Amino acid sequence: MLDSNVEGVEQSVSTGSLPGWEQVDSLVVASHTRNRACQDGAVADYIPVLAQADPELFGVCVVEVDGGVHLAGDADVEFSIQSISKAFVYALVCEEFGHAAVADLVGVNNTGLAFNSVIAIELNDGHPMNPMVNAGALATTALMPGATPDEQWNAIRKGLSAFAGRELELDQEVYRSEAATNTRNRAIARLLESYGRINRDPLEAVDVYTKQCSLRVSARDLAIMGATLADGGVNPVTGQSVVSAEVCRDTLAILAANGLYERSGEWLFEIGLPGKSGVSGGLLTVSPGKAGIGAFSPRLDPAGNSVRGQQATAYLSRVLGLNIFASQAYAPSERSTNVH
Ligand code: GLN
Helix, strand or coil, X not given: CCCCCXXXXXXXXXXXXXXXXXXXXXXXXXXXXXXXXXXXXXXXCCCHHHHHCCCCCCEEEXXXXXXXXXXXXXXXXXXXXCCHHHHHHHHHHHHHHCHHHHHHHCCCCCCCCCCCCCHHHHHXXXXXXXXXXXXXXXXXXXXXXXXXXXXXXXXHHHHHHHHHCCCCXXXXXXXXXXXXXXXXXXXXXXXXXXXCCCCCCHHXXXXXXXXXXXXXXXXXXXXXXXXXXXXXXXXXXCXXXXXXXXXXXXXXXXXXXXXXXXXXXXXXXXXXXXXXXXXXXXXXXXXCCCEEEEXXXXXXXCCCCEHHXXXXXXXXXXXXXXXXXXXXCCCHXXXXXXXX
């Protein structure tokens, strides 16, 4: 790992503020209206039940760090969280074991390959690489505290519910459909076991992971969960402190590098924010210090990322001034008063 040599240095944050309430409200509606007609992409079908999703559903929600909620379209329709769960299970594990241990055990670097790649594991001597691909997510789930798989699952459900600010439920139909067909994830877990990278029974880890992916959320839930990561770990709706500010920072860095799999570079280039997608069409984006954005639209690009979700988020990033890499030239009037 890079030694950033900042131990003992006082931390400060780099944030700004959102436009006023009315403006955010109308821009969230506009992000939905502008992209509603797009039919690009295809609904995932490798998990049989997901193929039945209504492709027309489309919801967007922004939750500000003061708890304010802005909604458009099907923002309260529930779907399975899928890979977006990886971000929050990572945060819970990081809270438990800390920055360095998790970086070492699971990794932080992009594979450049698909989310369920086996070759990525082989190319990296059995290292899972990062917690947002299936290999790293399985290794991360296996690290969750708990003496039994049931205890681990309960801790995950409780933790993700705290991020959402309400009790999240397991979608039994999605769980059963994925559990009956997830041979590839079982193979990945076995491969990790062969490299000594998983510290539990691999098939039990797959089962807990499959359950975490089957938790039901809405775009509003995702926005609240994202707003919690944007708010130093405090859920802005319930006021509960869920994880530390340091864990939020680490989680968001991992999302920026890996949240949209092999498309993470393109995403960062266009949107400039940490994000995480899931194959049922959910998309979570975080604007640190400002807001969480939740989007839902089941048609996906070839990497498995919601097409309209990305479009709506790209629009919001621009019009709300969220891109963390964007700056404006320092105003000359201010420059003259600041003589060094
Ligand atoms: N449960 C899914 C899987 O493991 C999650 C994948 C995803 O959302 N990209 O295949």
